[in-house]
Amino acid sequence: MSEASNLLRLQEIDLELMKSKKTAAALPQRARVEAARAASKKVAGELTKIVGQRKDIEIEINDLAESKEFFSQKMTEIQTGTYNQDFRNAQEMEYNLSLLAKKIEKCDFDTDKLLPQLETVERAEANARALTDKLEREEAAQLDSFKQAMAQITDKVKALATERERIVAALPAKMVADYEAARARFGGLAVETLVGNRPSACRVTLQPSSFTDIRRSGAEVTTCPYCKRILVVSTEGEE
Numbered sequence: 571m572s573e574a575s576n577l578l579r580l581q582e583i584d585l586e587l588m589k590s591k592k593t594a595a596a597l598p599q600r601a602r603v604e605a606a607r608a609a610s611k612k613v614a615g616e617l618t619k620i621v622g623q624r625k626d627i628e629i630e631i632n633d634l635a636e637s638k639e640f641f642s643q644k645m646t647e648i649q650t651g652t653y654n655q656d657f658r659n660a661q662e663m664e665y666n667l668s669l670l671a672k673k674i675e676k677c678d679f680d681t682d683k684l685l686p687q688l689e690t691v692e693r694a695e696a697n698a699r700a701l702t703d704k705l706e707r708e709e710a711a712q713l714d715s716f717k718q719a720m721a722q723i724t725d726k727v728k729a730l731a732t733e734r735e736r737i738v739a740a741l742p743a744k745m746v747a748d749y750e751a752a753r754a755r756f757g758g759l760a761v762e763t764l765v766g767n768r769p770s771a772c773r774v775t776l777q778p779s780s781f782t783d784i785r786r787s788g789a790e791v792t793t794c795p796y797c798k799r800i801l802v803v804s805t806e807g808e809e
């Protein structure tokens with residue numbers, strides 16, 4: 571390839587590399603993985619609270635069952651005469667039995683109030699666990715997709731870098747240095763081509779005298795008199 575063609579290809583490669591870098595930085599999977607992680611963290615916090623609530627209700631229900639058991643035991647003892655206290659009369663015994671019956675009733679009443687609460691909290695817990703699983707799967711899928719996309723970009727970047735090395739080695743060092751300087755100055759687009767009598771990047775029509783001078787010099791590569799980019803006049807030296 572001629573110097574002019576190599577220079578143009580070098581420019582193309584560098585623009586491709588810039589684009590790949592941007593594409594990699596903007597891969598949507600990155601944000602989706604972050605979002606799934608943030609959501610998982612939030613759900614984990616919720617789940618901790620829900621499990622705490624569930625355990626509290628279970629403890630209350632358990633305590634009520636134990637109390638009920640205790641009161642029932644006392645009732646049986648009174649009824650079977652094994653209670654460790656003698657009642658002065660039947661009335662007193664009846665009174666105690668009715669007190670215990672009321673306490674048992676209260677235990678049942680409180681338990682009945684707690685059971686729907688337990689159901690609600692158990693449902694919330696199941697939902698939170700299902701959401702956790704779903705978010706984990708989402709995170710894994712996005713991470714996988716991200717890795718695949720990055721691998722594709724990396725392969726492309728490696729191929730371009732290899733070709734770039736070959737081209738840089740084929741070009742005169744001075745031209746490479748000029749190109750690098752122009753690339754830094756113009757944020758990437760260092761080379762332009764002459765289309766008719768207009769450079770492709772700055773698009774300022776060359777004065778007829780400049781145009782004639784450039785044509786007459788026979789140079790394939792020169793400097794744009796306006797924007798000072800590297801100006802590829804022709805790639806006819808190709809063959």
Ligand SMILES: [Zn+2]
Pocket residue numbers: 762769771772773774794795796797798799
């Ligand atoms: Zn120009």
